[in-house]
Amino acid sequence: MICKAAVAITQAANEDEAANSCLRAVCRGSGWSAGHLVIFPGAGGNHASHHFHPAEAAELAPLRQQLTTSGATWQDDLSVAPVWRKDDGAALPPAARQVGLHGVLRIPLVKDTQSLGVMELFRAEDAAPDEPLLSAVTEVARLMTAALARARITRELSEREAREAALVQSVQDHALVMLDAAGLVVGWNAGAERLSGAPTHQALGKPILELFRPADGREALAELVRREEGRWDGRLLRRDGTTWWARMVLSPMHDGDGRRYGTSLLVQDLTEQRRLEDALAASETRFRLLVEGVKDYALITLDMNGRITSWNLGAERLHGHSARQVLGTPAERLHGEEDRQKGRPGELLREAERTGRAEGEGWRVRADGSRFWAHVVLTALRDAAGAPVGYSMLCLDMTERRRMEEIILESEARFRSLVESAEGYAIFMLDADGRIQSWNSGAERNHGYTAAEVKGQPLGILYPRGEDGTDPAAAALARARAEGRHEEEGLRLRKNGQPFYASVVISAVHDEEGKLRGFSYVARDITERKQSEERLRKLAETLEKRVAERTTQLEDINRELEAFSYSVSHDLRAPLRSIDGFGQALLEDYADKLDEQGKHYLQRMRAASQRMGELIDDLLRLSRLTRSELQRQRVDLSVMAQSIAAELQRREPWRDVRFIIEENLCTWGDPRLLRVALENLFSNSWKFTAKHAHSTIEFGTTDYDGVPCYFVRDDGAGFDMAHASKLFGAFQRLHSPSEFEGTGIGLATVQRIIRRHGGRIWAEGAVEQGATFYFTL
Amino acid sequence: MTERLILLVEDNADDEMLALRALAKSPVQNRVVVVRDGQEALDWLHCVGVHAGRSPLEIPHVVLLDLKLPKVDGIEVLRRVRAHPQTRLLPVVILTSSNEECDVMGAYSLGANSYIRKPVDFTQFTEAVRNLGLYWLQWNQPPPVTPGAIP
Numbered sequence: 066m067i068c069k070a071a072v073a074i075t076q077a078a079n080e081d082e083a084a085n086s087c088l089r090a091v092c093r094g095s096g097w098s099a100g101h102l103v104i105f106p107g108a109g110g111n112h113a114s115h116h117f118h119p120a121e122a123a124e125l126a127p128l129r130q131q132l133t134t135s136g137a138t139w140q141d142d143l144s145v146a147p148v149w150r151k152d153d154g155a156a157l158p159p160a161a162r163q164v165g166l167h168g169v170l171r172i173p174l175v176k177d178t179q180s181l182g183v184m185e186l187f188r189a190e191d192a193a194p195d196e197p198l199l200s201a202v203t204e205v206a207r208l209m210t211a212a213l214a215r216a217r218i219t220r221e222l223s224e225r226e227a228r229e230a231a232l233v234q235s236v237q238d239h240a241l242v243m244l245d246a247a248g249l250v251v252g253w254n255a256g257a258e259r260l261s262g263a264p265t266h267q268a269l270g271k272p273i274l275e276l277f278r279p280a281d282g283r284e285a286l287a288e289l290v291r292r293e294e295g296r297w298d299g300r301l302l303r304r305d306g307t308t309w310w311a312r313m314v315l316s317p318m319h320d321g322d323g324r325r326y327g328t329s330l331l332v333q334d335l336t337e338q339r340r341l342e343d344a345l346a347a348s349e350t351r352f353r354l355l356v357e358g359v360k361d362y363a364l365i366t367l368d369m370n371g372r373i374t375s376w377n378l379g380a381e382r383l384h385g386h387s388a389r390q391v392l393g394t395p396a397e398r399l400h401g402e403e404d405r406q407k408g409r410p411g412e413l414l415r416e417a418e419r420t421g422r423a424e425g426e427g428w429r430v431r432a433d434g435s436r437f438w439a440h441v442v443l444t445a446l447r448d449a450a451g452a453p454v455g456y457s458m459l460c461l462d463m464t465e466r467r468r469m470e471e472i473i474l475e476s477e478a479r480f481r482s483l484v485e486s487a488e489g490y491a492i493f494m495l496d497a498d499g500r501i502q503s504w505n506s507g508a509e510r511n512h513g514y515t516a517a518e519v520k521g522q523p524l525g526i527l528y529p530r531g532e533d534g535t536d537p538a539a540a541a542l543a544r545a546r547a548e549g550r551h552e553e554e555g556l557r558l559r560k561n562g563q564p565f566y567a568s569v570v571i572s573a574v575h576d577e578e579g580k581l582r583g584f585s586y587v588a589r590d591i592t593e594r595k596q597s598e599e600r601l602r603k604l605a606e607t608l609e610k611r612v613a614e615r616t617t618q619l620e621d622i623n624r625e626l627e628a629f630s631y632s633v634s635h636d637l638r639a640p641l642r643s644i645d646g647f648g649q650a651l652l653e654d655y656a657d658k659l660d661e662q663g664k665h666y667l668q669r670m671r672a673a674s675q676r677m678g679e680l681i682d683d684l685l686r687l688s689r690l691t692r693s694e695l696q697r698q699r700v701d702l703s704v705m706a707q708s709i710a711a712e713l714q715r716r717e718p719w720r721d722v723r724f725i726i727e728e729n730l731c732t733w734g735d736p737r738l739l740r741v742a743l744e745n746l747f748s749n750s751w752k753f754t755a756k757h758a759h760s761t762i763e764f765g766t767t768d769y770d771g772v773p774c775y776f777v778r779d780d781g782a783g784f785d786m787a788h789a790s791k792l793f794g795a796f797q798r799l800h801s802p803s804e805f806e807g808t809g810i811g812l813a814t815v816q817r818i819i820r821r822h823g824g825r826i827w828a829e830g831a832v833e834q835g836a837t838f839y840f841t842l
Numbered sequence: 843m844t845e846r847l848i849l850l851v852e853d854n855a856d857d858e859m860l861a862l863r864a865l866a867k868s869p870v871q872n873r874v875v876v877v878r879d880g881q882e883a884l885d886w887l888h889c890v891g892v893h894a895g896r897s898p899l900e901i902p903h904v905v906l907l908d909l910k911l912p913k914v915d916g917i918e919v920l921r922r923v924r925a926h927p928q929t930r931l932l933p934v935v936i937l938t939s940s941n942e943e944c945d946v947m948g949a950y951s952l953g954a955n956s957y958i959r960k961p962v963d964f965t966q967f968t969e970a971v972r973n974l975g976l977y978w979l980q981w982n983q984p985p986p987v988t989p990g991a992i993p
Contacts, residue, residue, distance in 0.1 A: 634940040635910045638962055642939075643856035646964035650863060671964070678962030689943075 066094025070205040080104055080216045081114060084182075087209045088118035091186065095198055098166055099125055099187040101132045104213060105180060113182075124164060128187070131160040147172040147203055151191035167191040172203060174210040181213040240277075240332035243318070248272055248290050251327065260311075260332055262304050277313070277332060278302045286313065293317045293328040298335065310335035363460035366446070369453060371396050371414055383439075383462055385432030396458065401428030401436060417443040417456055426463065438467040491567070494574075495584040499524045499542045502583065511567070511590050513560035524586070527557050529564055545571040545584055554591065566595040623692070630688050637681055641674040648674075683810035687795060690817050695735045702730040702775070705740055706764045709747045722754060727765035730775065732842050734822050742818040745811040746777040746838055752805055753836065754781030769839050780835035784828075792828055815840075846872045846979040849902040851883040851919065852937075853911050860964065861906070861937070864971035870979040875902070880914025883907070884922055887929050902932070904978040907954075909938040909945055917945075920952045931985040933978060 073086030081104075088100035100118040117129045150157065152167035161169065166187040174182040184206050188194075194202070233241050233254050240260045243252030253268040261268070261276045268276055279286050280300040289295040294315050300308040312333040317325050356364050356377055363380035365373055373396050376388035384391075384399060391398075397410040404410065404427050416423035422444050429439040442459040484492045484505045491508035495501055500523055504516035512519075512527055519526070525538035537555070545551035550572045557567045569588040576582050648671045652664060659667070703726055710724040732739075747762065754760035763778040784792070784799050791797040793816040798809040819826045819840045830836030848865065852858045858876055865874055877883045885891035887905075889898045905923070909916035916936065923929045935956040936949045949957050958974065961967050 631940070631942055634942050635938070638939045638960075639854055639857060641962045642860065642960060642964065642967065645962055646856070646860040646863075646967065649964040649968075650860075675963050685942075 066090060067201055067204050067208075069094060071208050074205075074208050074212045077212070080213055081116065083209065083212045083216075084114075084116040085118070085120075087205060088116055088184075091184075091202060091205050092118050095201060097170075097186040097188050099128060099164075101129075101185040101187075102182060102209070103184075104182040128158065128160040128164050128166070131158050132185075145173050145175045147199060147206075149193045151193070161187055165189055168193070170194055170199070170202065172206040174206060174213060176210050176214040179214075181210060181217065184209065238334070240330070242273065242330040242332065244273055244290070244293075244328040244330060246325070246327060248328070250276065257332065260334060273330060277311070280308045289313070289315055290328075293325075310339040361461070363458070365396065365458040365460065367396050367414075367456040367458060369455055371410070371456070374455060380460070383431075383437070383460065384429070390432075399429055399460075401430055404428065413441070413443050414456065417445045418453065421445050429460070437462050438464045489589060491586070491588040491590075493586050495524055495542070495586060497581045497583050499538065499584070508588075511559070511565070511588070512557070518560075529556050529558055541569075541571055542584060545573050546581060549573050557588070565590055565592045567591060626688065627692065630685055630692075633681060634685055638678055641678050641681075644674040645671045645678075680808050680810075683808045684795075687810055687814050687817065690738065690741070690814060690821070693738075695738070695821055697733055697735055700732055700734050700736045700739055702732055702739065702743065702764075703728050705736070705743055706730075706747070709740070709744050710762070713747060713751050717751075720751075720755070721759050722751065723759075723761045725761060725763045725765070730764075730766060734842055738818045738821065742815045742840075743777075745815045749811055749838075750777060750779035750781060750836070752781075752807065753783070753800075754779050755805075757781060767839075772841065774839045774841045776837055776839045778835065778837040783830040783832050783834045783836045785832050786830065789828060789830075793826065846870060847900065847902045848872050848874045848975075848979070849883070849886065849905045850874050850876045851878075851880070851905065851907045851911065851916070852876065853878050853908065857908075857960070860967065861971060864968040865975055867968060868972050868975035868979070870975050872975060872979055879912040880916065880919040882913075883911075883919050884914065887923060887932070888926060898928070903982075903984055904933045904935055904955075906935050906937045906974075909936060909940060909949070917948050917952065920949065920954060924953045933982065933984060935974065935978065937974075 070087055070090035073090050074083045077083035077086050084102045084104060088102050091097060092100045099122075102116040104114045104116075106113055115133045117125075117132065119125065120129070148171045150169050150171070152162055157167070157169055161167070166189055168188050168191045170186045172184045172186075173180060174184060186202065233252070236254050236256045237259055238256055240257035241252070241254040242250060242257050245251045250268050250271050250273060253263075253265045257268065257276075258264055263271075263276050273290060274283070274287060278301060279297075280302050282297075282299050286297050286299070289297055292315075294317055296315075297313045299311065301311045302308055312335050314331040314333070316329050316331075318327045318329050320326055359377055359379045360382050361379055362377075363383045364375075364377040365380050366375040368374050372393055373391050374393075376386075376391055380391075381387055397405060400410050409425070409427065413423045413425055422442070424440075424442050426438065426440050428436045430436055440461045440463045444457045444459075445453055446455045446457055448454050487505065488507045488510060490505075491511045492505045493501055493508050494503045500521050501519045504514070504519055508519075509515060523538065524542065525536055528536075528538040528541075531537050541551050541553065550570065552570050554566065554568045556564045557569075558564055567588040568591045569586065572585045572587075574582045574585055648667045651659070652667050656664070706724075706726045710726065714720070714722070743764075747764075750762045754762065757780065760780050763776070765776060767774060767776050769776075782800070782805070788799050791799065793812045795810055795813040797813075798807065800807075815838075816826050819842070822842045824841040826838060826840040828836055828838045850858065850861060850865075852861060858878075862874060862876075865872060875886065877886050882892065883905075886893040886896065889896045907916050907919060911919070914922075916938070920934060920936075923932060923934060933955045934953075935958060936945075936954050937958050937960060938945065939960055941959045946957055956974075958970060961970065
């Protein structure tokens with residue numbers, strides 16, 4: 066049985082065939098009713114493979130089914146030795162009992178602690194197998210285990226080779242090539258395809274130097290290939306004739322027994338690396354040229370003893386020495402005499418040696434003996450191992466800057482003295498927290514504090530407290546901080562607590578980075594100005610009050626005047642009516658008792674009262690002119706004059722009066738008032754020409770001493786210029802009522818109307834030679 | 843011809859006498875009731891106060907109203923006359939010394955039927971009153987007296 070099994074197992078083409086042969090040999094050779102062999106999956110395997118004997122027996126199908134789906138009969142047993150189990154409950158699968166099998170022998174297939182599978186043998190009787198059977202079966206199991214182990218190793222080896230080949234194949238960046246002993250290609254990866262441009266099927270079997278063709282140094286490379294070992298850097302030709310930089314590394318390949326079977330070739334693309342190296346070299350060159358070419362800075366290197374080892378153009382320009390003159394000489398000679406005496410050059414070198422870097426400013430001497438102010442930076446130079454090898458010295462001409470600084474310092478000093486002498490102004494600086502930093506004499510004079518008293522004090526000591534306990538100084542500083550500048554007029558305190566008015570500008574002061582450094586405070590004592598402003602304000606107030614008073618007075622007068630007019634209108638006329646009325650009553654009722662003289666007296670009384678009535682009416686008319694509002698509009702004076710003339714002629718058609726009225730005399734005024742004025746002037750002329758048989762009345766414009774004006778002229782009675790001043794007075798008359806009737810109010814009315822229009826009226830005349838009235842509007 | 847009734851509201855005794863003299867010369871037969879202040883005029887017209895017992899059926903053909911009056915002035919009298927249903931249509935003629943614009947405008951805007959300024963010249967005054975009497979008492983058709991309007 067063992068021999069048959071051994072032959073079957075060893076002759077089997079694979080594991081599965083071996084398993085089936087093994088089960089068949091065991092079952093037939095040692096009387097087992099059924100056998101089950103499980104091969105566990107190896108690393109990377111998916112599932113176990115089940116083998117059953119006799120596979121074709123229909124009556125055993127339930128057991129085969131169950132074992133194939135549920136795996137081994139039991140899995141809790143980790144023992145490596147064969148185990149016998151009989152049907153005593155749950156030990157056997159139900160399907161075994163079902164098909165009449167009551168015992169099972171389980172043999173784990175274990176090799177070097179690696180569990181490869183398990184073999185289970187079933188039989189009907191539940192008695193344990195005897196020793197010879199057990200050992201025979203165990204021996205077959207051992208053979209089977211060996212077969213499985215071998216199969217697994219073989220499988221794993223081929224899998225690894227495939228993976229490695231795939232790995233090699235997949236490398237893209239480098240060409241990996243395998244050459245046989247004759248130097249022909251036997252292996253060709255993707256990288257080789259890419260770099261050479263030759264696909265694998267073309268490359269295999271070809272000499273390597275036909276695939277990677279050197280642009281130059283072909284012999285050296287061929288020698289390497291012959292030697293099968295070495296490294297070569299050079300340019301290879303592409304198919305299109307261009308070249309690329311490559312590195313080739315050849316190594317011999319040995320098998321496990323140390324026999325050479327070929328050469329490995331690694332080809333690396335160096336194009337990018339070469340480019341970087343070239344760039345670096347170019348950059349180094351540029352840097353060297355830069356250093357040499359720098360003209361504004363002296364770049365000098367010194368050896369450990371302070372002797373000059375390099376000297377750029379800047380150094381030459383700055384110091385006036387050529388490189389030839391100074392190379393190898395001590396750098397000390399570049400320093401000014403004072404520095405040399407104080408040992409400054411040595412100090413700087415030692416400091417650079419100690420700290421790596423030294424910096425300083427000082428006078429330098431040029432070749433012609435002149436000096437310049439230099440800013441110098443010394444750096445200790447060390448080699449790769451950190452050992453000191455010398456110094457670099459960077460030197461910059463700061464003469465101009467030093468001069469500027471001196472100018473600035475001087476300007477600051479001047480500014481300070483200016484600030485100090487600005488007595489009318491308090492000028493001082495505050496720090497960012499609002500504390501007083503400086504104090505000029507103006508500030509001392511305005512506030513009464515000395516500089517020592519206020520320095521470091523908050524600005525608030527100069528301000529009166531706000532009524533609601535606020536800090537007005539802080540508020541002012543906050544505004545200056547926010548807006549850059551704060552301007553105000555307000556109260557400040559003197560040291561004795563007395564307040565005064567100041568006009569103040571607070572400006573925020575920032576450094577170059579925009580950080581708040583503090584504030585400037587400039588103020589002027591404006592108490593005097595405030596006082597005069599106050600006086601002015603009071604004066605204006607007084608004036609306003611006076612104006613208001615006068616206005617009230619005028620209004621009162623106006624009201625009184627109106628009341629007076631009203632009263633005149635109503636009350637003054639009543640007694641006149643009584644005199645006149647009762648006079649008439651007397652005449653009517655007592656005519657028989659009065660003689661002619663008495664009747665005449667009564668007539669005189671009545672005439673007088675009637676005349677007084679007219680006077681009152683004229684007076685009222687005049688007063689009304691002053692009171693009514695002026696309503697200005699376009700007025701055609703020519704048309705107005707025509708209508709007045711027509712009215713006059715209509716009233717006294719027997720008069721022979723010729724009117725000459727200029728056309729289109731238009732103006733801007735109150736038509737009602739202007740009509741009253743023209744009516745009065747025309748009536749006047751009409752009246753005073755009454756005694757002439759023929760007369761002319763003219764209305765037009767003329768030029769009186771350069772003043773354009775209107776005129777109304779007649780050739781009537783005229784007047785004596787000696788009385789011209791009385792013409793326009795109310796109730797002033799130049800003629801007696803017996804000569805010419807009238808109340809003497811007409812021209813006063815005209816004058817009032819002309820004046821209300823902003824114009825002027827005057828007259829010229831001579832007795833019996835007519836009169837001319839001129840007016841402007 | 844029946845006697846026509848005139849209510850003369852006048853505080854000045856001289857003016858009253860002159861007006862009565864002028865009215866007496868009127869061709870139209872008339873009777874004049876004189877009251878001497880605005881309050882009395884209203885009392886008489888509305889039959890209240892001192893004139894409470896007066897017959898309301900006695901309605902004047904015209905009221906001659908002075909403006910400047912004691913107690914209640916003429917303008918106010920006119921306003922109340924026009925506001926009262928019983929007298930709102932009553933012909934009222936202002937007879938006064940003033941020709942101030944405010945007086946004339948005030949009277950007309952309150953519904954005065956006529957405005958006459960008393961002339962100083964008594965001849966003219968007489969003429970004016972004579973014409974006035976003729977016009978208002980003879981020619982003018984007064985509004986009908988509606989019994990419903992009498993309280």
